[in-house]
Amino acid sequence: MKILGKFRTILAVLGIIYILIPLVVVVPASFTSANYPSFPPKGFSLQWYTMILERSEFIEAFYNSLQFAFLAAFFAVLFGTLGALAIAKYDIPGKNYITSILTAPLSVPQLVLGIALLIYFTPMMLAGTSTGFLIAHTIICIPYVIRLVLTGLSGFDYNLEKAAAILGANPLIVFWKVTLPLIRPAMISGGLFAFLTSFDNVTISLFMISPDMRTLPIEIFSTMQDAYNPIVASVSSVVIFISVILIVVLEKIHGVGKVFGGTQH
Amino acid sequence: MEPIRHYADQEVSEQVKVEPQKKTKVRKRRSWIAGLLLLVPILLFIFGFFVVPMLYILYLSFISTDKLNGTDAVYSLQNYITLFTDSYYLSSMWLTVKISLYSVLVSLILGYPIALTMAKSSPKVRGYITLLIASPLLVSIVVRNFGWYLLLLPNGTINQVLMNLGLINKPLNLLFSELGVVIGLSNAYLPFMVLAIVTSLYNIDPSLEKAGAILGASPLRSFFSITLPLSLPGIVSGCVLVFSLSMSAYVTPSLMGGANVPMMPVVVYDQINNLLKWTFGSALSYVLLIITLLSVFVFTRAFEKSKFREVFR
Numbered sequence: 001m002k003i004l005g006k007f008r009t010i011l012a013v014l015g016i017i018y019i020l021i022p023l024v025v026v027v028p029a030s031f032t033s034a035n036y037p038s039f040p041p042k043g044f045s046l047q048w049y050t051m052i053l054e055r056s057e058f059i060e061a062f063y064n065s066l067q068f069a070f071l072a073a074f075f076a077v078l079f080g081t082l083g084a085l086a087i088a089k090y091d092i093p094g095k096n097y098i099t100s101i102l103t104a105p106l107s108v109p110q111l112v113l114g115i116a117l118l119i120y121f122t123p124m125m126l127a128g129t130s131t132g133f134l135i136a137h138t139i140i141c142i143p144y145v146i147r148l149v150l151t152g153l154s155g156f157d158y159n160l161e162k163a164a165a166i167l168g169a170n171p172l173i174v175f176w177k178v179t180l181p182l183i184r185p186a187m188i189s190g191g192l193f194a195f196l197t198s199f200d201n202v203t204i205s206l207f208m209i210s211p212d213m214r215t216l217p218i219e220i221f222s223t224m225q226d227a228y229n230p231i232v233a234s235v236s237s238v239v240i241f242i243s244v245i246l247i248v249v250l251e252k253i254h255g256v257g258k259v260f261g262g263t264q265h
Numbered sequence: 266m267e268p269i270r271h272y273a274d275q276e277v278s279e280q281v282k283v284e285p286q287k288k289t290k291v292r293k294r295r296s297w298i299a300g301l302l303l304l305v306p307i308l309l310f311i312f313g314f315f316v317v318p319m320l321y322i323l324y325l326s327f328i329s330t331d332k333l334n335g336t337d338a339v340y341s342l343q344n345y346i347t348l349f350t351d352s353y354y355l356s357s358m359w360l361t362v363k364i365s366l367y368s369v370l371v372s373l374i375l376g377y378p379i380a381l382t383m384a385k386s387s388p389k390v391r392g393y394i395t396l397l398i399a400s401p402l403l404v405s406i407v408v409r410n411f412g413w414y415l416l417l418l419p420n421g422t423i424n425q426v427l428m429n430l431g432l433i434n435k436p437l438n439l440l441f442s443e444l445g446v447v448i449g450l451s452n453a454y455l456p457f458m459v460l461a462i463v464t465s466l467y468n469i470d471p472s473l474e475k476a477g478a479i480l481g482a483s484p485l486r487s488f489f490s491i492t493l494p495l496s497l498p499g500i501v502s503g504c505v506l507v508f509s510l511s512m513s514a515y516v517t518p519s520l521m522g523g524a525n526v527p528m529m530p531v532v533v534y535d536q537i538n539n540l541l542k543w544t545f546g547s548a549l550s551y552v553l554l555i556i557t558l559l560s561v562f563v564f565t566r567a568f569e570k571s572k573f574r575e576v577f578r
Contacts, residue, residue: 004484005385010393011378018375019398019455023368023421029415039415039422083307090300102307105315109513109557111530112550113315119325119547120318135314137445140305193403200405202516207538217405224411224520228418236408243404247396256403257395257460 007257023240030233037230048234058235059221068130069199072137076194077187079138082146085179086154087146099150103143110140112208128210136208137201142193148193148254152186189254196246200239326548344548354532354549355379358556361529364446364518365511371502373449376458376503381492383459384466398456410449410520417445417521441525449517458503465499466492501568508564509557529553 025039033043052058083102087095117136118127126132150174160182164174202217209218216239223232252257329343348354379398383391401409416422419436427433439445469492477487515530522528533553537546 004488005455008378008381008385011375012382015375015455015459016380016394016397018452019401021416022409022452023401023404024412025415026408026412079307082303083329086300086303090297090298090303092300092304097310098304100318101476102311105311108315109530109550111513111515111556112535115533115546115550116318116322117314118537119543120314120321129551139311139314142311189350196403200403202405202407206515206534210325214329217407220405220407220411221516221520224407224414228414233415234396236411237407239405244400247400247403250403251396255392255395256399257392265422 026233027237027240030230030237031232032233033165035230037233048230051231051240052234055231056215057214058219058231061214061216062238064213065199065215065217068133068137071134072141072198073191073194075134075138076141076145077191080142080190081087081149081168081183081187082141084146084149084153088150088156089158099146102146105139106143110201110203112140115205117204118207124161128208128213130213133205133208133213136204137198140201140204141197144193144197147186148190149183149186152183156182185253188251192246192250192253196243196250200243271515272276304509322547323551325417325544326551328544345552347545348548348552357527357529357532358552360443360527361512362556364443364450364526364528365508367443367447368450368454368511369507370456371447372455372507373500373504375451377462377500379459380466380496380499383463384469385387395460398459406453406516407520410517412447413445413452413521414440415450440521441523443522443526446518446522446526446528449460449510449521451518453514454507457506457510461503461506462496462499464556465496465502469495497568501564505564511560512557512560513553528538 028041029039029258030041030048031044031046032038032041033045033047034041084091087099092098094138114136117132117139119201121127121129122131126135160178161174164178165171167178200217201215202221206221209215214222216235220232220235220239225231247256284498287474327340327342328338329341369546379394384393386394403442414421415438417422420438421439423439424433424436428436472478473491473495474487477491478484482490513530515534518526518528518532519534522531529549533546536542536549540546
């Protein structure tokens with residue numbers, strides 16, 4: 001029994017290392033003083049971080065990524081929360097079908113959705129515009145927000161709303177003072193999750209970008225395709241730092257595992 | 266006491282039967298409309314920018330000319346016929362299925378022990394493991410692929426170590442090969458496999474294993490006759506999930522395989538973005554979509570109909 005248990009633990013540790021290793025090697029490699037990235041790094045220098053500042057395309061792409069991710073998360077939370085409230089609270093016929101349609105963008109491969117949107121946007125003059133980009137990102141973020149807020153509403157005590165109404169609060173005040181504070185954690189984690197989904201996205205962005213409007217993961221992607229440059233290591237490290245911070249916040253509010261626990265494509 | 270109260274209730278409700286029912290009906294209908302109003306923005310959004318575009322490329326896939334200016338659109342099945350007769354596309358489809366199956370296999374072998382360890386450990390440890398394996402999903406796939414570059418390149422870490430140990434004298438071709446893509450995909454989707462399996466492991470009644478032990482089963486025996494069969498639903502959903510995600514992944518095959526490993530998504534991307542063959546590309550993407558959805562459906566159905574289903578009902 002003990003030997004078996006140990007064997008299992010060793011295999012599990014190997015598996016976890018396999019999951020983490022590509023991320024673990026990137027950060028040290030970014031501090032190399034050589035002209036090529038390697039792990040373990042050769043020497044120590046911050047030259048690849050100062051290089052980021054010299055190459056304005058990365059700064060611009062980073063700024064774009066932040067902006068789009070913030071807006072996509074905002075719209076996904078806005079539409080998603082309203083939708084989830086409607087589904088959870090009201091007796092709408094065909095509720096289950098509506099929920100399936102709203103979460104369907106998750107089950108369609110992003111590549112296919114990207115193609116569909118590119119072809120659809122072109123005659124509408126939305127292809128390669130920031131509006132088109134934002135719409136595409138909002139579409140892929142909505143299913144996550146719907147799921148998280150619906151989960152948040154599943155334990156919701158509607159008597160609290162009734163009590164507030166009986167005490168004389170009008171529906172707007174009931175929503176603002178009772179409903180909203182209770183679903184706020186779900187909305188925040190939905191928003192953070194949407195932000196990260198949009199910030200890190202490559203596949204759908206590939207169809208939505210234009211030469212003068214690119215995001216950070218896209219910039220990394222094309223740099224990797226062209227040349228094996230150590231700057232990718234430093235930019236990637238920055239992405240990792242940002243993700244780690246947001247993951248810690250997300251974990252504190254909601255639990256990262258729970259977010260994916262309900263994610264069945 | 267009970268029946269009397271019941272009677273009284275009935276009497277009261279019969280007296281005021283007509284009016285309140287009408288009222289509640291009206292109220293219900295009104296709230297239903299309020300609910301629909303909340304749904305309008307998101308429904309318009311999803312219909313306008315998801316449902317309609319998906320239907321539009323389905324329509325385009327039946328047009329055989331690439332002149333989309335309206336007048337000379339010829340409707341036919343030509344795109345689909347080309348897809349299923351041209352050996353290039355057929356071999357690309359086969360390659361995609363093969364690599365996806367490998368990535369399922371690798372993630373199952375590496376994922377099961379992790380899930381099992383999670384199921385057997387304390388909630389606290391379980392929480393840490395969940396955080397460790399799920400967090401990488403929130404870091405861009407490009408960054409994770411770059412990590413593999415560092416490890417797998419001809420002068421990368423793994424080749425260096427193997428050469429220093431004297432196991433090989435020439436760098437192995439790890440990157441830009443099928444192996445590289447399998448590593449990239451299985452690494453990216455392994456967490457989904459673990460989370461799917463662990464859910465079904467949590468549902469196993471611990472007393473079953475105890476009962477097995479009391480009846481004299483060795484730990485190995487109890488694993489193969491109790492734990493493994495009972496975790497099959499999780500294994501199946503994990504495999505289906507990893508398979509469908511691998512089938513339609515674009516970034517990893519294009520970065521880790523490149524032109525050497527022309528999987529379907531890479532071919533589709535090329536048709537759309539470089540060759541601008543939109544109608545043919547639409548047909549290709551629908552084939553990709555249908556293969557993915559169909560495999561999920563068939564696999565899940567086959568499992569449901571098998572004898573294992575009785576175990577869980």
